[in-house]
Amino acid sequence: MARKYFGTDGIRGLTNAGAMTAAMAMKVGMAAGAYFQRGDHRHRVLIGKDTRLSGYMLESALVAGFTSVGMDVIMVGPMPTPAVAMLTQSMRADIGVMISASHNPFADNGIKLFGPDGYKLSDEAEAAIEALIDGDVPLVPANQIGRAKRIDDAQGRYIHFAKSTFPENLRLDGMRIVIDCANGAAYKVAPAALWELGADVVTIGVTPDGTNINDGVGSTAPAALGEAVVAAGAAIGIALDGDADRLIVVDEKGRVVDGDQLMATIAAGWARAGRLKGGGLVATVMSNLGLERHLSAQGLGLVRTKVGDRYVLESMRARGFNVGGEQSGHIILSDYATTGDGLVAALQVLAEVRRAGAPASEVLHRFDPLPQLLKNVRFAGGKPLEADSVKAAIADGEAALAGNGRLVIRPSGTEPVIRVMAEGDEAALVERVVDSICDAVKAAA
Template sequence: MSRKFFGTDGIRGRTNEAPMTAEMALRVGQAAGARFLRGDHRHRVVIGKDTRLSGYMMESALVAGFTSVGMDVVMVGPMPTPAIAMLVRSMRADLGVMISASHNPFYDNGIKLFGPDGYKLSDEDEAEIEGMIEAGVELVASEKIGRARRIDDARGRYIHFAKSTFPEHLRLDGLKVVIDCAHGAAYSVAPEALWELGAETVALGVSPNGTNINDGVGSTAPKLLQERVVSEGADIGIALDGDADRVIIVDEKGTVIDGDQLMALIGVSWANSGLLCGDGIVATVMSNLGLERFLASRDLKLIRAAVGDRYVLETMRNGGYNVGGEQSGHIILSDYVTTGDGLVAALQILACLVESGKPASELLRQFEPLPQLLKNVRFDGGQPLEATSVKAAIADGESRLNGTGRILIRKSGTEPLIRVMAEGEDEKLVHEVVDSICDAVKAA
């Protein structure tokens, strides 16, 4: 389904440039609010944000939009994306909004929408909202304008919820954890939750100033975390992204562990405990072939979905699976959450670490990944993947891999990038294939 404003994870772009303007935020508030006005009860929307400077502007515009169509607004301030999904359900709200561009730099921002069930909106809902944005909506009479208020205890509610997902018989006493919050939405809640569970915490990326979110910190820039884990003699490091819906782990030796290894650990642990549903886990087409082989060796399945945690979740719900995620660190544990939750996933990893008594470097290396390479090629427009030269380069790469690996080419749903990925038994060949296709895309 072609959409004009929404990508794979809401609306996203550079702030003060279309579509990420205050005017657009106002129209989104009006359209989404009107779309979810159902019944004669007082309608409510929960709005959270990360720590970007533009969050104040976008929040104000959204509040104006929602109240103008008769919806009451509850603002909770900087909070992780999964916290908004949780609060929508616990507060019996009709809609939830997260203002965030996730792992992007501070000058970008985005709008993610959640329905009353705490799940991200369907493609059909987003398409309908897009139509209402362009057509305009009817505003309510002055006496029916919604009210707006802030609540101060949302962080405590989320911390309590996150801790409730950690096994009651375990504690983190004696464990030294370095937590990197990317100067983002979890800068307060994540270190607090770990400390309350007994961990000795060293916190990085917890001093947001509006422009430093994801700047040399967080799950997409783990170098500082790697260094601090080693220098502090910590047992493990945890890196969240700007809105804390993804997690990357660093072992005690400073090695980065990606989402594939984390899903393998949680999946097998839950299977051994009788908690895993569906005899398998859901990942995306980007996940390593080594994960698939590892699960098969334990009589478990890997079900692949399109890229984007919303599509992972859709596949999980349709198939009755309760563990899924992405190599990038979006991990969905649907027994607890309706979207990716970096802190909740990290707590499951910490539970495995405590119970095993093993060092993280031994526990977290569940399988040997096949050589895999992903490169991004930025483009300014057009359809480079339709070029004959690009198609020929892809066909040549597939022929050279000759059934020993695979190639995946796709457009990013959040940035103007072509993502080129290949994996196979021969690392040198994988690099040659990716470079050849990237060169063709650049030339096109």
């Protein structure tokens, strides 16, 4: 079923336009509040946000929406998305809300919803809420309007939780770590957690001003972190994104380590300790074929899903896996969290580096990735993937890569773009295949 407002990760867009206005946020609060009011208890919603300027506006609108239908509101201020998921469950809230556009520029914002179990909503729940958004949600009588309050100890609760996932027999004493918080939601909690575990912490991306989130820092711009790690003589660098559900690492040489290598590292450590469930891990179609071959050599499997951490999590839950994620750095460790958690994943990576007693460049380089190329083709309208010429180009590409690579073609879920990805043993062949398909899409668009 096509959804009108919800995308692959909540509602997202340019603020003060389209679906990301204060008026729409209030409607979302009213609709979600009405949907989750079940049972005869006093209903409660927990709201967190990242550091975007528009977060104040959307927070106020959501509070108005939720209280108007009789829900009490708890506001926790700037907090990572996984912290909102954890606190929603911990505080027995009926629904959790994270106001964030993740790794997008500051002018965008979004609304992510969590159920009382801390998991993102199902497609069916989102469809039901969409119907309520476009409908007529009844308001409660004046004496039943909800109350709103802020709590001051949410950061400490999340720091304690994150630290509890780090092995008790390990410490980070003497380990210099550069942490890049993308001027986002984790700018206070992530450095504090590392410091409390004994690390010598160097920070960047911890001075949010409302407009600098993800601006040249964070997991989508790791160059600054690489330079800082080398300059500081640090053992490792950790980059989070704007809402801290994504992790990218930089080794002591300043080289980027992506989510595929990090998942392989965590899976190997957990397999060695006898705690890896499912016999492998879950990743998306975008994860490198080198990861799949590496896991296979260790007797571990790789289950692939379509792009989106929600689909990774659905597969993990259905198949009984406890490690999964995306090449982009969304890593889900279901023993600890109901969604991707950059800080918790980083602590597992740090534990492996600490146990090995070797440089991060050695511990985290698990396999040589195959040449992989991804290009985006923007189109004005129509359905270019249904053109016979594009279908023929894709068929030719699949034939050329047969047995020695993979081809993934998919439309973006958030913009009018066709993403063309190929990988294989020969870089030149991969480039020819991608360029041929991109040319066909452009001609058909």
